[in-house]
Amino acid sequence: MRKMVLAVLICCLFACGAAFAADDVIKIGFYNCLTGQNAFGGQLELEGVQLALKEFPEVLGKKIELVIVDNKSDRVEAANAVTRLIENDKVSAIIGTYSSSLAIAGGEVAEVGHVPVVATSATNPLVTQGKKYTFRACFIDPLQGAGAAAYAYRNHNFKKAALLVDVASDYAVGLANFFKQNFTKLGGEIVSEMRYASGDQDFSAQLTEIISKEPDVVFLPAYFAEGAMVIKQARDLGAKFTFMGGDAMDNPEMVTLAGEAIEGFLYTGFAYAPDMPDMNDVAKKFTENWYKEYSKDPNANAALGYDSYLLIIDAIKRADSADPEKIRDALEATKDLMTVTGATTFDADHNPQKDVGILEIKGGKKVFAGTIVP
Amino acid sequence: MSGMTDKKNAFRDNTMTLLAIAALAVFLWQAPRILDGYKVRIINLIAINAILGLSLNFIYGIGGMFSLGHAGFMAIGAYVSAILILTPEQKIAMWFLDPIAPWLLNLHAPFLVSLLAAGFFAAFFGWLISLPVLRLGGDYLGIATLGFSEILRVLIMNLTPITNGSLGIKGIPAHTSLWMSYGILVAVVFGTVRIMNSNFGNVLKAVRDDEVAAKTMGIDTFRTRVLAFSIGCFGGGIGGALMGNLITTIGPTMFTIAQTYSILMIVVIGGLGSITGSIIGAVLVTTMLEWLRFVENPLTIGSLNIPGIPGMRMVIFSVLLIAVIIFRREGIMGMREFSWNWFFSLFGSSKPTKGGERV
Numbered sequence: 001m002r003k004m005v006l007a008v009l010i011c012c013l014f015a016c017g018a019a020f021a022a023d024d025v026i027k028i029g030f031y032n033c034l035t036g037q038n039a040f041g042g043q044l045e046l047e048g049v050q051l052a053l054k055e056f057p058e059v060l061g062k063k064i065e066l067v068i069v070d071n072k073s074d075r076v077e078a079a080n081a082v083t084r085l086i087e088n089d090k091v092s093a094i095i096g097t098y099s100s101s102l103a104i105a106g107g108e109v110a111e112v113g114h115v116p117v118v119a120t121s122a123t124n125p126l127v128t129q130g131k132k133y134t135f136r137a138c139f140i141d142p143l144q145g146a147g148a149a150a151y152a153y154r155n156h157n158f159k160k161a162a163l164l165v166d167v168a169s170d171y172a173v174g175l176a177n178f179f180k181q182n183f184t185k186l187g188g189e190i191v192s193e194m195r196y197a198s199g200d201q202d203f204s205a206q207l208t209e210i211i212s213k214e215p216d217v218v219f220l221p222a223y224f225a226e227g228a229m230v231i232k233q234a235r236d237l238g239a240k241f242t243f244m245g246g247d248a249m250d251n252p253e254m255v256t257l258a259g260e261a262i263e264g265f266l267y268t269g270f271a272y273a274p275d276m277p278d279m280n281d282v283a284k285k286f287t288e289n290w291y292k293e294y295s296k297d298p299n300a301n302a303a304l305g306y307d308s309y310l311l312i313i314d315a316i317k318r319a320d321s322a323d324p325e326k327i328r329d330a331l332e333a334t335k336d337l338m339t340v341t342g343a344t345t346f347d348a349d350h351n352p353q354k355d356v357g358i359l360e361i362k363g364g365k366k367v368f369a370g371t372i373v374p
Numbered sequence: 375m376s377g378m379t380d381k382k383n384a385f386r387d388n389t390m391t392l393l394a395i396a397a398l399a400v401f402l403w404q405a406p407r408i409l410d411g412y413k414v415r416i417i418n419l420i421a422i423n424a425i426l427g428l429s430l431n432f433i434y435g436i437g438g439m440f441s442l443g444h445a446g447f448m449a450i451g452a453y454v455s456a457i458l459i460l461t462p463e464q465k466i467a468m469w470f471l472d473p474i475a476p477w478l479l480n481l482h483a484p485f486l487v488s489l490l491a492a493g494f495f496a497a498f499f500g501w502l503i504s505l506p507v508l509r510l511g512g513d514y515l516g517i518a519t520l521g522f523s524e525i526l527r528v529l530i531m532n533l534t535p536i537t538n539g540s541l542g543i544k545g546i547p548a549h550t551s552l553w554m555s556y557g558i559l560v561a562v563v564f565g566t567v568r569i570m571n572s573n574f575g576n577v578l579k580a581v582r583d584d585e586v587a588a589k590t591m592g593i594d595t596f597r598t599r600v601l602a603f604s605i606g607c608f609g610g611g612i613g614g615a616l617m618g619n620l621i622t623t624i625g626p627t628m629f630t631i632a633q634t635y636s637i638l639m640i641v642v643i644g645g646l647g648s649i650t651g652s653i654i655g656a657v658l659v660t661t662m663l664e665w666l667r668f669v670e671n672p673l674t675i676g677s678l679n680i681p682g683i684p685g686m687r688m689v690i691f692s693v694l695l696i697a698v699i700i701f702r703r704e705g706i707m708g709m710r711e712f713s714w715n716w717f718f719s720l721f722g723s724s725k726p727t728k729g730g731e732r733v
Contacts, residue, residue: 034684070670074628075627080419083411083415084667087412088410088412105621126541126544167532167539168531172540173471173539
């Protein structure tokens with residue numbers, strides 16, 4: 001009897017596995033962290049892409065089919081996911097993913113499979129370095145680090161900075177290094193460099209050490225959950241200095257987690273905030289549609305998902321074909337395409353030259369404080 | 375009379391084994407032609423997972439040492455192999471935060487040499503750690519090895535001049551072809567079977583089943599276990615190196631406890647102590663997780679429209695795992711092995727040895 005039940009169960013699973021095929025569609029693959037450690041970022045990017053799909057469901061008179069694959073925030077799965085999209089689903093182009101190390105694993109596969117990938121928010125320079133088929137919608141960490149350093153030194157006249165870095169994150173290590181290089185080049189001084197590892201809960205030892213060095217600003221290139229915890233603990237310890245962070249802090253949850261402690265927090269991000277003044281037309285439309293669709297605030301990840309989709313649609317239009325090779329060539333030739341996070345033109349390494357935005361938390365809300373050219 | 379049947383059976387078994395290997399070779403030769411790259415990749419992953427499963431099974435199932443440090447030994451293998459394979463130019467470009475240690479810069483070796491080095495390094499570290507740690511037993515040993523693999527991960531994260539820290543290594547040439555991974559798998563299976571049937575194998579099983587009794591018989595139980603542990607780590611190192619060369623990028627986040635658990639899952643599902651079981655476990659775990667992706671796609675049954683829920687496949691996979699453990703507590707194969715005798719008994723042409731042989 002038990003065996004029967006098992007057998008029937010397995011048969012049901014197989015029956016459901018049958019695939020549906022449709023003609024006359026253009027397939028775009030989407031792989032991202034929908035589960036696992038980075039799911040918060042991947043989910044927002046998916047929502048951004050789905051919003052764009054709803055707005056532009058067709059290209060070249062054909063319907064677009066989005067094939068969504070989860071990568072579990074895991075490198076092996078990321079490589080598997082991209083292979084699946086290319087070989088099994090035969091997609092024309094791919095969008096994804098959050099997290100640079102995953103984008104590198106996926107990009108290597110796309111390079112062999114000759115299908116273009118637009119990385120959403122993978123900001124590490126290595127992602128597109130020497131790659132023919134990988135592009136990205138976001139700026140890169142050297143630019144962001146330089147922007148943060150310039151803003152801290154010039155606009156706020158901060159002379160002494162401390163670093164608090166998550167050594168387990170390639171993103172944090174890279175960004176902190178670029179901040180340090182630029183800050184010292186401008187004439188600033190790094191008074192303390194402290195480390196922690198993702199998953200840590202207690203930062204009082206590092207914070208006490210930093211407080212004793214009396215910096216003007218602490219650069220904290222963390223993900224929002226840990227960043228919020230650090231800021232909260234620092235204020236509890238009586239820290240008076242300003243905190244600065246990077247684009248990974250851009251999450252609506254941040255204010256909920258840190259409460260009042262986060263007031264005055266500065267971070268670099270993409271030149272987009274839902275309530276920013278003089279928004280470009282694409283951003284206006286994105287914001288409007290977002291609030292119609294979802295009941296939460298959009299963030300940079302959602303905007304980058306949306307932008308990645310726009311980049312690919314634009315390339316397909318100009319290529320006048322769904323052939324991956326032609327889309328790749330068209331992507332490379334993208335010129336001044338208006339997206340939510342600014343006009344996009346790719347440089348020789350397939351990185352867009354975008355403005356670095358500075359955002360500040362004021363009265364529990366993120367406020368756009370302007371853009372900066374490092 | 376029985377001697378003659380044994381001889382006849384031995385001849386038949388050898389022929390069958392050779393035939394099976396030939397069939398595997400034909401399959402590997404044809405696979406890239408008839409299957410798409412996605413399936414080839416999964417088939418490749420199966421071999422790597424089987425190697426990892428077998429090596430952990432050697433430590434845990436056959437040696438009776440509960441080790442949770444396998445991800446650590448994989449990491450050693452993957453890093454040793456990657457650093458040996460990369461060219462000096464690649465290393466300079468990649469170590470852009472802290473330059474690579476000068477003595478590592480010009481180190482360069484072909485793939486097979488790097489693979490062997492990966493195995494030996496992992497075995498060396500296994501030997502080193504086993505000297506203090508194997509004085510413990512049971513759960514304590516598990517905790518100590520788990521600690522070791524976590525320490526190793528923290529070291530990898532912080533020794534930037536050697537490992538490039540959390541940035542990891544990318545651009546490793548994709549050397550892990552089907553021939554490579556299955557060639558090594560066959561070698562590993564052959565090696566394990568030979569060890570199991572040797573005197574050392576018997577000694578090891580004696581130590582596993584009753585350490586006190588084995589000691590009374592004059593066996594140096596500590597030495598036996600250290601040796602077995604190191605051999606298992608050798609396999610872990612090779613598996614890690616193959617994995618790195620398949621996905622062409624590695625980093626410390628790859629080798630967490632979750633990686634150890636997924637290998638442990640292969641071993642437990644297949645059956646502790648069974649070589650056949652580990653291979654079946656590797657096939658099941660690797661294919662099921664990929665195949666179950668369809669449950670995350672939006673599904674339309676008649677007028678009913680079910681939106682795709684990411685993460686659903688993990689839920690279903692867990693349910694299947696629980697089912698296996700409930701219905702077959704000792705794993706799919708238990709401690710039995712595949713044997714040609716059992717295979718022919720299926721067709722009723724040989725004397726029945728029901729359900730294979732117990733090891």
